[in-house]
Amino acid sequence: MKLNTKYHNEVEIQESEVLHFEKGIPGFPDEKRFVILPLNEDGSFSVMQSVGTEGLALVIVNPFxxxxxxxxxxxxxxxxxLVLRSDKDVLVYSILTVEDPFEKTTANLQAPVIINKSNNKAKQVILVDEKYKTKHNLFGKTHLQKVKG
Structure with missing residues (x-):
């Protein structure tokens, strides 16, 4: 099926690629179908694009x-x-708050997106661990040095 997207214009996706959020995601309870699209060449950044709303696309990363x-x-x-049977079925993403300049971008580690890649069921989970917040600097000093050096 053809999908109009925020960052990729029109793309062709398969129904088998669509993630299903039974209860939507926080802030968007009616948005239950998303697809993940790569945002850059090396795949370190992706977009979780709503299937139903062209303008709703969240930049995500593998937090690990x-x-x-x-x-x-x-x-x-x-x-x-999510009917998780094995660790091998689990994908984890963090939603980013993209800032200008990009080096100030933060990741939400308190509410990861959990996906069962075997059945495409997904959920944004709110963790009750006090060490994780909604805004963690994505680029620490050591990471910036690696990128620049």
Whole structure:
């Protein structure tokens, strides 16, 4: 099917690529269908594009690529809701708040997007771990040095 997007103009997607958020996502309870599209060539940044609303596209990253000590436990109810049977089925993304300049961009580690890649069920989960907030600097000094050097 053809999909008009915020960042990629019109793209062709397969129904099998569509993620299903049973209860929508916080702030967008009626948005239940999204697709993930790459944003840059190396795949480090992606977009979670709404299937129903062209202008709704959230920039996302794999948080483990930027925060090596990021770790959390999913509640049993989330595991059951997404029908997670194996760690290999789990994808985790963090939604970014993109800033100008881009180096000030932050990641929401308190509410990761959890996806079961075997059935495309997805949910944004609110963690009750006090060490994670909605705004963590994506580019720490060491990461910026690696990018620049």
């Amino acid at each position: 690529d930027f925060f090596k000590d990021y770790d959390f436990q999913l509640e049993d109810s989330v595991v059951e809701e």
